[in-house]
Each structure stands twice: as C-alpha cells, then as structure tokens.
C-alpha cells in the first residue's frame with residue numbers, strides 16, 4: 001500500500017502568544033511553514049490575552065456574562081475589550097484598508113455581543129447558549145486580527161468562523177464519539193474550499209466551535225481551543241498538530257519553578273493528560289484522544305524558539321497512520337527504538353489551592369451508600385475530587401478550590417455532608433504528583449519520593465496512587481510545594497536516565513515513516 005502524507009499541518013496558538021508575539025507568529029512560523037517548508041497550514045487561535053489568561057479576553061467576556069446575569073452594568077468591561085483590540089489593530093496593521101476593515105469587523109462583533117448581553121440583563125439570566133455566543137467573540141476577534149496581519153505581511157489568509165459549525169437543529173444531551181465524528185464531518189465541509197484550492201490560502205479558524213449542547217464551557221471547559229485544533233487536524237488528516245506555547249515543550253517540571261528541569265523529546269498522551277490534570281497546564285486532556293485515534297502526532301513548540309524540536313506527544317505502543325502493524329522488516333528502524341524504555345518517572349508537577357476534606361462516618365461501619373451519598377452531594381455543588389483515599393469509616397478527599405465560586409460551593413456542601421458524619425477541612429494544601437508511563441520500579445520510586453519529603457521535613461497529609469501506576473500523588477502543605485518539587489526533582493529527575501534512546505525514538509520513527517513507501 002502506498003500511503004501519501006497530506007502535507008497539512010495544523011498550528012494552534014494560545015491567547016497569550018497571540019497577545020504577545022503576533023508578528024513572530026506570522027513571519028517566523030506561519031510564513032516559514034507555508035513557504036520554506038512547503039506545507040499547507042491551517043491556523044487555530046484562542047482569544048487574545050495581552051498579559052495573562054486570567055486577565056484575557058475570554059475572562060473579560062465571561063465577567064460580562066456574570067454582570068448581566070446579576071442585572072449589572074457590563075459596559076466598562078466590554079469597552080476595555082474594544083479598546084484593547086482597536087489599539088492592537090492600529091499598532092500592528094500597516095495597510096490602511098486592512099486596518100479600517102479589521103476595526104470595523106471588531107466593532108461589529110462587539111456590538112453583537114452587547115445586544116446579547118443587553119437581552120440577558122433584562123432577563124437577569126444568561127443561558128449556556130448565550131454565554132457561548134458571547135465567549136465566541138474572543139476567538140473571532142483574535143482570528144480576524146491574525147488573518148488581517150497575515151494578509152498585511154504578504155501571506156494570504158482567510159478568516160473562518162466556526163461559531164455555527166453544528167446544524168442549528170442539532171440537539172443531544174451526551175457528548176460522545178458520534179458527536180466528535182459529526183464535528184469532524186462539518187469541519188471537512190468547511191475546509192473543502194481550502195483543500196481544493198489551487199492557490200495556497202491559510203484558513204484562520206476560530207478556536208471556538210459551536211454551538212455545543214449544554215454549552216462549550218460545561219462540555220469541555222476553559223482551554224477548549226486545543227480540542228478544536230485536534231478536530232481540525234483530524235478533518236484535514238494532518239501530518240502533525242502543532243501546539244505553540246511560550247515554553248520549548250514539556251519539561252520534567254515547570255521550568256519557571258525548577259531551573260534544572262529538562263526538556264522531554266516525547267511523552268505519551270496519558271502522561272500529558274495526567275500532567276495537565278495535576279497542575280502543569282500543558283494541553284487540554286480531551287485533545288489527545290481525537291488526534292491519536294487518527295494517528296496524528298502532537299508537537300508542543302515554542303513561539304519564541306520556532307526552530308526547536310519541541311516535545312512530541314504520541315503513544316509508545318501504537319502504529320502510525322498508514323501503518324497497520326509497526327513497520328517491517330524491523331531492521332528498517334534503528335536499534336535505539338527497540339532498546340529498553342524509560343523506566344523511571346517522566347515528570348513532576350504540583351497543584352496548589354487544594355482543600356482536604358475528611359469525613360468520618362457516624363456509623364460504626366461504612367454504611368451502604370455512604371460513598372454514593374458523599375458523591376451525590378459533591379456533584380450537586382459541582383465539586384471535583386482530584387484524589388481520594390478511604391478506610392472503613394473514613395474518607396479523605398483532595399479538592400481543587402481555586403476561586404470564590406468553589407469556596408462558596410464547598411461551604412454549602414460541608415453543611416450537607418455533616419449529616420453523614422464528622423467533617424473537617426484543611427485548607428491551603430497542594431498535590432505533588434510524580435508522573436511516568438514506565439514507572440516499572442514503582443515501589444522504589446514511591447519510596448524515594450516519600451523519603452525525600454521526610455528528609456526535607458515535609459509532612460504528608462494524604463497519599464494516593466493512580467490505578468494504572470502512571471501517577472503517584474500525595475498532599476502536602478501548600479507552603480512546602482516548591483521545596484517538595486525541587487527536592488524530588490533533584491532526587492529523581494535532575495539527571496538524564498542512563499539510556500535516552502527512547503526519548504528520541506518517536507521523532508526518529510516519524511522521520512523514517514515519512515521516508516517509507518508503506
């Protein structure tokens with residue numbers, strides 16, 4: 001069978017990258033791949049953030065929804081978004097015709113949002129659908145801007161709005177694979193003109209897709225653009241999904257906190273998801289399943305260092321596209337691929353703003369339905385449990401409580417939980433997680449981790465081990481989280497494992513598959 005690569009690459013840019021490095025994105029990345037590398041490129045952007053995501057456009061738009069639902073005035077916030085985007089257009093777009101058009105399009109989108117918000121304010125309620133429509137504006141403004149900047153700098157691009165991607169009569173309550181299959185079909189239709197075009201035009205796709213049943217925020221949550229980019233990569237049968245960030249890739253620990261952290265050449269999808277869940281926001285956990293099903297590798301790259309190799313996310317036990325079994329004869333691949341896999345931990349991460357919730361049953365033994373009752377209450381208040389450990393009459397849980405809303409919810413839940421037994425909570429805690437697909441010497445590694453904490457006088461409040469041995473986690477005092485991170489990294493991750501051949505294996509394999517006539 002002869003297998004043809006599609007030559008499509010999907011590039012996803014996060015909000016802070018669009019905010020801080022738009023010119024580099026266009027000149028050094030999009031233009032490089034479309035001209036020098038000769039790829040067909042599709043670009044997906046999130047809403048702009050000039051400084052941090054927390055102060056970015058999506059957060060501001062959601063704040064407007066909040067205000068409208070309380071029948072409060074949102075004008076100041078929406079005008080800040082307008083001013084920010086208009087100023088940005090004036091600074092970056094040189095061609096006066098393109099600049100005028102961008103400012104007009106920006107104002108048009110914001111005027112529409114004002115209309116949605118005004119209506120909600122009158123009702124004193126913002127539905128999930130309205131909140132989606134308001135939120136979508138962030139990605140629209142960002143993509144209108146990058147499309148305009150591309151055209152301004154000599155790279156032909158076209159804005160593509162995915163807000164109404166799904167048929168308006170589509171209505172389901174569960175989001176499963178058939179839902180994603182439908183989305184991919186809709187995307188294929190949207191992208192057909194670009195795929196069939198003789199001229200190379202870069203589609204600039206809004207990293208928001210809608211309108212999702214129950215709202216995108218409820219179904220996917222913040223960071224939804226990664227998933228959107230993954231679905232686009234599947235629709236285009238792309239050779240690679242590139243997720244561009246402000247770090248060189250995935251490190252053995254957050255490089256801002258641990259200067260000795262090492263860049264990893266490859267990680268498995270499970271490891272990437274686990275790192276994101278436990279505090280290192282590398283990639284939205286839903287992203288992997290979609291692209292890996294289509295055998296498309298994900299590459300994390302740095303907008304400030306486009307020539308870097310980055311980190312590839314791909315399973316270590318799965319064939320690539322066009323490959324029903326791993327390539328034959330085996331000699332086609334160098335010995336390094338088959339050499340022993342990494343056996344230690346891959347990375348360490350910490351997650352702050354954790355509350356430990358202890359419930360001691362008032363019955364002598366764990367009564368029937370005790371856990372079910374606890375989870376029903378937590379579910380009612382939309383509280384998520386990150387870790388749990390139970391004994392016969394005692395349950396300890398670690399919950400992320402990062403903001404005022406979750407603090408309020410916890411308070412209400414605790415009142416209800418008191419009917420089941422004695423409840424106490426410990427605030428200002430942190431989860432420390434050691435992640436590694438190949439932690440074969442699991443007991444030894446867990447032992448080293450806990451001994452290191454003891455040597456540093458760090459008390460362990462709770463211990464939990466994932467069922468698949470990919471994650472060893474414990475809960476400690478938040479004040480000690482940096483010390484724990486650094487000391488465990490020093491003990492288990494500072495030095496490269498004896499054989500780093502596996503690290504390079506995925507890149508090497510990708511190269512070789514490209515050269516093979518499968």
Ligand SMILES: Nc1ncnc2c1ncn2[C@@H]1O[C@H](COP(=O)(O)OP(=O)(O)O)[C@@H](O)[C@H]1O
Pocket residue numbers: 014015016017053244245246247249250251252253254255256275279280281282347349
């Ligand atoms: N193990 C890790 N590897 C890489 N980055 C990490 C890790 N843990 C935490 N981080 C942090 O995650 C952030 C992700 O990059 P950034 O580009 O800022 O995200 P976004 O695309 O969401 O704007 C970086 O600031 C980095 O310090």
Ligand SMILES: N[C@@H](CC(=O)OP(=O)(O)O)C(=O)O
Pocket residue numbers: 013014015016046047053058059138207221222223224225226
């Ligand atoms: N703008 C959305 C979606 C997103 O994915 O953002 P980012 O790619 O900047 O994390 C958010 O803030 O959640």
